[in-house]
Amino acid sequence: MKVIDHINSAKGNTLVSFEILPPIKGKGIDAVYKHLDPLMEFKPAFVNVTYHRAEHVFKQNPDGTFKKVTIRKRPGTESICAAILNRYNVDPVPHLICGGFSIQETEDALINLRYLGIDNVLVLRGDAAKNETAFIPQPDGHRHASELLLPVVNHNKCIYLEEELKNSHKTSFCIGVAGYPEKHFEAPNMQTDLQYLKAKVDAGADYIVTQMFFDNRKYYDFVEKCRAIGITVPIIPGLKAIAVKNQLTVLPKIFHIDLPEELSNELEKCKSNEEVEKVGVEWLAMQSKDLKKNGVPVLHYYTLGKSSLVADVIKQL
Numbered sequence: 001m002k003v004i005d006h007i008n009s010a011k012g013n014t015l016v017s018f019e020i021l022p023p024i025k026g027k028g029i030d031a032v033y034k035h036l037d038p039l040m041e042f043k044p045a046f047v048n049v050t051y052h053r054a055e056h057v058f059k060q061n062p063d064g065t066f067k068k069v070t071i072r073k074r075p076g077t078e079s080i081c082a083a084i085l086n087r088y089n090v091d092p093v094p095h096l097i098c099g100g101f102s103i104q105e106t107e108d109a110l111i112n113l114r115y116l117g118i119d120n121v122l123v124l125r126g127d128a129a130k131n132e133t134a135f136i137p138q139p140d141g142h143r144h145a146s147e148l149l150l151p152v153v154n155h156n157k158c159i160y161l162e163e164e165l166k167n168s169h170k171t172s173f174c175i176g177v178a179g180y181p182e183k184h185f186e187a188p189n190m191q192t193d194l195q196y197l198k199a200k201v202d203a204g205a206d207y208i209v210t211q212m213f214f215d216n217r218k219y220y221d222f223v224e225k226c227r228a229i230g231i232t233v234p235i236i237p238g239l240k241a242i243a244v245k246n247q248l249t250v251l252p253k254i255f256h257i258d259l260p261e262e263l264s265n266e267l268e269k270c271k272s273n274e275e276v277e278k279v280g281v282e283w284l285a286m287q288s289k290d291l292k293k294n295g296v297p298v299l300h301y302y303t304l305g306k307s308s309l310v311a312d313v314i315k316q317l
């Protein structure tokens with residue numbers, strides 16, 4: 001079932017959903033089940049699975065020279081989605097990225113998802129490769145999420161790269177895109193970023209999922225600004241529980257977001273990880289209750305290996 005149909009059939013009730021990462025290469029599917037099993041009692045409407053592009057690293061040869069090797073630390077997004085559908089009968093949402101994909105590979109990925117019975121995709125540009133300072137698209141790939149939307153929308157209209165294909169199967173992927181209540185870090189200003197977000201919606205996105213935020217005011221302002229420029233699709237808040245103290249500096253650095261002073265002051269006082277988790281859960285519960293009271297369509301939790309913290313929050317709703 002499509003994410004948008006889940007939202008519409010909830011008739012104004014707030015749903016919950018989760019985002020998980022594929023396990024580090026070498027681990028089994030049990031790692032996914034161990035993480036998700038305890039969250040299933042909350043009946044998520046859907047579960048997102050992130051996509052991680054391959055990285056290039058240099059390894060030393062026995063003679064002291066270096067060779068460039070390509071590694072993918074967290075492979076298996078599509079298969080994990082199929083496993084989630086099979087085990088829990090919950091709709092998986094694979095992330096689809098521009099980085100590392102040619103146009104042909106994108107089309108093949110969509111065909112695979114269709115064969116697996118998956119109805120949803122979250123269309124993203126993807127982060128820059130670890131050893132690159134800025135995002136570089138594949139020579140024959142897509143530069144922006146708005147460009148990557150086109151093959152998905154085309155797929156939904158039976159338009160393939162080989163235009164002469166006859167009697168081709170029609171898909172109906174529901175498409176999500178990312179939005180940034182605190183602005184995407186590369187955008188020169190909020191207004192420009194919002195215009196590009198609107199371009200993604202105009203190109204066919206059915207809903208938006210936001211980057212994590214810790215101050216609900218930022219989400220409400222963002223929604224207001226989106227509505228003011230004619231973005232009418234649901235805007236799903238992305239939420240995360242702070243779990244370790246160094247996230248005070250790591251989250252702003254990686255995700256280009258602010259932590260409210262009140263939250264950072266409380267975290268500074270913590271002497272152990274248990275104390276940090278307690279503050280993280282209390283803050284996220286406070287955010288979640290407020291968002292629910294204000295009628296958000298879905299509370300989307302970035303679980304990042306910490307399902308017990310998310311469970312503690314949802315139990316309070």
Ligand SMILES: Cc1cc2nc3c(=O)[nH]c(=O)nc-3n(C[C@H](O)[C@H](O)[C@H](O)COP(=O)(O)OP(=O)(O)OC[C@H]3O[C@@H](n4cnc5c(N)ncnc54)[C@H](O)[C@@H]3O)c2cc1C
Pocket residue numbers: 049050051052053095097123124125126127128143144145146178179184185186187192193194196197200209210211212238
């Ligand atoms: C909910 C969510 C899930 C994510 N999941 C993943 C994941 O699984 N894997 C992963 O690698 N990363 C993931 N990311 C990170 C994301 O890929 C990065 O934030 C990336 O830097 C931007 O992706 P985007 O889809 O927002 O890009 P875009 O929409 O392409 O925007 C990127 C930048 O370009 C600008 N821009 C957009 N369109 C145009 C245009 N046509 N011309 C010029 N400028 C333009 C925007 O203003 C913005 O500054 C996720 C982010 C979010 C919020």
